[in-house]
Amino acid sequence: MSDTQQSEGLLAKAERLIGHARSAGADQADAVVVRSRSRSASVRNGQVENTQSAESDDFSLRVFVGQKVATVHAGQGGDETALAERAVAMARVSPEDPHACLADAEMLASSWPDLDLFDPTEPSADSLIEAAMTAEASALAVPGVASSIGAGAGTGLYGMVLATSHGFSGAFQRSGFSRSVSVIAGEGVKMERDYDFDSRVFFADLEDAAAIGRSAGERAAAKVNPRKVKTGSNVTVVFDPRVSRGLIGHLVSAINGASVARKTSFLKDMMGKKVAIDGLTLLDDPFVRRGPSSRPFDGEGLSVGPLTMVEDGVLQQWYLTTAVARELGLRSNGRASRGGGVSPSSTNVIVSPGHQTAEELIASVGTGFYVTELIGQGVNGVTGEYSRGASGFWIENGKLSFSVSEVTIASNLKDMFKRMTLANDIDTRFSIAAPTIAVEGMTLAGE
Incomplete structure (x- = not known):
């Protein structure tokens, strides 16, 4: 058959x-x-x-x-x-x-x-x-x-x-x-x-x-013999695309209508307001051909195409199902998924690219920390507090110099989204297509 x-x-x-x-x-x-x-x-x-x-x-x-x-x-x-x-x-x-x-x-x-x-x-x-x-x-x-x-x-x-x-x-x-x-x-x-x-x-x-x-x-070979670095504040942290997808994922979670209705999102009162840098636009598109999270209709039978969730840093929409939309006094925007129940979810999330290559962005940092791996679940969705174990490479004179492990990076997502600089290396193979991202003003706990 x-x-x-x-x-x-x-x-x-x-x-x-x-x-x-x-x-x-x-x-x-x-x-x-x-x-x-x-x-x-x-x-x-x-x-x-x-x-x-x-x-x-x-x-x-x-x-x-x-x-x-x-x-x-x-x-x-x-x-x-x-x-x-x-x-x-x-x-x-x-x-x-x-x-x-x-x-x-x-x-x-x-x-x-x-x-x-x-x-x-x-x-x-x-x-x-x-x-x-x-x-x-x-x-x-x-x-x-x-x-x-x-x-x-x-x-x-x-x-x-x-x-x-x-x-x-x-x-x-x-x-x-x-x-x-x-x-x-x-x-x-x-x-x-x-x-x-x-x-x-x-x-x-x-x-x-x-x-x-x-x-x-x-x-793996590049990470051998890592060093430790000193604790410091006001550190610029550059997120490799493998981890920047997770960073953008926190923004996606914060604009999920179910979290807003439960009042468990740190962006619950920010509709129509500035939540990120100028130039950051977040598109959710279920109609990407051969896309990893594409779907012709959602879990309730609605077929709604691309939605701009964040435009030039301003929050435009929540992810909504019919029931969640009704609770918030809105109408569904076709983002229902089916699992154990019916819940809002993203599809293919595409971040607008910046104007620099990843190499140019790293060079512009001068001194900082390039993160390739994050450890732990230290993110508070209610307050936006962010604290994660991390490893990667130290940036000196605008270049990756030596590997670093056993450090913690911390800030608040509300501040991080407003201190970002985006590279142009978007990779659409993944459900969240995010580039290399630099975030200024983070705290790094090391030696």
């Missing part, structure tokens, strides 16, 4: 579940099927550690009885009638939720773009092993690399089928392929580890396995 036929079968089942729910007494309902397929292989020091395959079709039925709502989950073989009856029975004894609802009917998508998200290529287990072996061998060939932590390759499929009782019916699927390797360089107490990876929607777009391995090895 083809993937299209399977999707049609799952969609028919979702529609049947809704019919059973209405028969059992639900006023409204929607049904979601999340499809998952994966195959992976991992190796270590030239030996295969494991190969594995997994697949599932997980059903979720959400029913409304007045303003009471309940959701039940089941696998492929569950009894449809019993599942619907149980959901309705649960809803009837649930407390009322004044904001619970399906999406507004007039906002439901009747058509959506073809985003070229599915590659039917199916790498064999042997080819996945070969790619992992190649990546690891390339990393181990780098002078100074001592051993492998492991290498892997994988392929997978994510799909969503959604049907609602008020007229929406749709399905899409997105393929994924990945390669990664992690190694150790140095000896004894001076060992350092690093990694590299690539993940793409289409197999042909994947970076060469040997190149991934070589990059991982070179990264």
Whole structure:
């Protein structure tokens, strides 16, 4: 059976579940099927550690009885009638939720773009092993690399089928392929580890396995014999794109409507106000062709294209579902995701690039700290306080000079977003496409 036929079968089942729910007494309902397929292989020091395959079709039925709502989950073989009856029975004894609802009917998508998200290529287990072996061998060939932590390759499929009782019916699927390797360089107490990876929607777009391995090895070798630096304030910290994505991710989390409604965001009162530097524009675009987080419609059946979340440093929008929007006195902007429930989420986040190359930005810093890895979870979403363990390289005379480890960098995100300088090295391979970012005025705790 083809993937299209399977999707049609799952969609028919979702529609049947809704019919059973209405028969059992639900006023409204929607049904979601999340499809998952994966195959992976991992190796270590030239030996295969494991190969594995997994697949599932997980059903979720959400029913409304007045303003009471309940959701039940089941696998492929569950009894449809019993599942619907149980959901309705649960809803009837649930407390009322004044904001619970399906999406507004007039906002439901009747058509959506073809985003070229599915590659039917199916790498064999042997080819996945070969790619992992190649990546690891390339990393181990780098002078100074001592051993492998492991290498892997994988392929997978994510799909969503959604049907609602008020007229929406749709399905899409997105393929994924990945390669990664992690190694150790140095000896004894001076060992350092690093990694590299690539993940793409289409197999042909994947970076060469040997190149991934070589990059991982070179990264690890460059970190050997790190030094410590003295504690200081007013330090300029430059975030490598691997960690700047996380920094922008904190901004994305802070403008999530669910956090705003719960009053757990440090930007909860900042709509229409300046939250970042002039020139920082944050675009959320679910319609990027072959994008890592692209989707033709959201988890409620809305198909809303690119949104400017932050424009020239000014906050323009929250991420919203219908229920969260209703709670905030707004309308959904098509950013619902489905997991255990319905919640707002970002898609492909693209930061506007600066005017300098990464090298020019580092040169302009003169003296500072270039961060390649962050440790710990020291970020307070309510206050914006930021404190993370970090390692990377010291910048002297505008160039990376020696490796640094065992330091802590600290500030407040509200200040950091207003002290940024952006490079122009945007990498759209990732869900958050962020460049190298320099942040002035941070505190560094070292010796």
